[in-house]
Amino acid sequence: MQPSRESPIASLQQLQQQAWAILQTDSQKPGDVFYTGTLGTQSGSGVSLRTVVVREVNALEKTISCYSDKRASKIQEIETNSSVSFLFWDSERKIQLRLSGTATIHTTDILAEGHWQQTSPSNRRSYLAIPAPGSFQSEPTSGLPEGLDTREPTQEESEQGRFNFAVIVTRIQQMDWLHLAKSGHRRAMFRYEAGELAEASWVIP
Numbered sequence: 001m002q003p004s005r006e007s008p009i010a011s012l013q014q015l016q017q018q019a020w021a022i023l024q025t026d027s028q029k030p031g032d033v034f035y036t037g038t039l040g041t042q043s044g045s046g047v048s049l050r051t052v053v054v055r056e057v058n059a060l061e062k063t064i065s066c067y068s069d070k071r072a073s074k075i076q077e078i079e080t081n082s083s084v085s086f087l088f089w090d091s092e093r094k095i096q097l098r099l100s101g102t103a104t105i106h107t108t109d110i111l112a113e114g115h116w117q118q119t120s121p122s123n124r125r126s127y128l129a130i131p132a133p134g135s136f137q138s139e140p141t142s143g144l145p146e147g148l149d150t151r152e153p154t155q156e157e158s159e160q161g162r163f164n165f166a167v168i169v170t171r172i173q174q175m176d177w178l179h180l181a182k183s184g185h186r187r188a189m190f191r192y193e194a195g196e197l198a199e200a201s202w203v204i205p
C-alpha cells in the first residue's frame with residue numbers, strides 16, 4: 001500500500017500498516033521526515049533525548065535500528081534500562097508517532113557485522129574519535145585522528161571504527177499515532193506482542 005498524504009484517516013489496521021510503511025520508506029532516504037527521529041532513554045538524572053538517523057525499519061518485525069559509538073552515554077543507559085522511546089513528527093502529513101519498546105545492543109554479532117559492512121568510510125568517521133564521546137576537553141575538538149576532520153578516512157583507517165560501532169535494535173511494543181486536523185484531531189494506540197498487532201484502539205487526542 002502506498003502511504004497517502006491526503007487521507008491519513010483509515011481503519012485502525014490500515015492506519016498502523018500505513019504508519020509502518022511510511023517509517024520504512026522514509027528511513028531509506030536522507031531528507032525524508034522520518035529519516036531522523038528522537039530517541040529517548042532513561043538516564044540517572046531523568047530522561048535523555050537525542051536525534052538519531054534511523055538506519056533500518058522492519059515493518060514485519062516492528063523493529064527500528066540505529067547506530068551509535070558503543071562508548072556513548074545512550075549505550076550505558078540502555079544497558080541499565082532497555083526501555084526506550086522514539087518520537088517522530090511529520091509537519092506535512094501532520095502526524096506525530098510515539099513508539100516505545102525494548103532495545104538491544106549489538107556490537108560483535110553477525111547483525112552488527114552486516115550493518116558495519118554497509119557503512120561507507122565517510123560514515124565510519126563517527127566511530128573514530130580517540131577520546132570517548134561525551135568526554136570533556138580543554139579545547140573544541142572532534143577527537144578524530146590527525147587530518148580526519150577534513151578528509152575521508154581510507155578504507156584501512158575506517159576499519160579502526162569497527163571496535164566502537166554499535167547497532168541499537170528496538171522491538172516496538174506500543175505505537176501512539178496522532179493526526180492533527182482542523183476538522184478534529186484523531187489519536188490511536190497500538191500494542192504489539194512479538195511483532196504482531198495485539199490491541200488497537202482510538203483514543204481521545
Ligand SMILES: Cc1cc2nc3c(=O)[nH]c(=O)nc-3n(C[C@H](O)[C@H](O)[C@H](O)COP(=O)(O)O)c2cc1C
Nearest residue numbers: 036050051052053066067068069072073074075134
Ligand atoms: C541530525 C542528527 C543526526 C544524528 N544521528 C546520530 C546517530 O545516528 N547516532 C548517534 O549516536 N548520534 C547521532 N547524532 C548525535 C546525537 O544526537 C547525540 O548528540 C550523540 O549521539 C550523543 O548522545 P548520547 O550522549 O546521549 O549518547 C545525531 C545528531 C544530529 C543532529
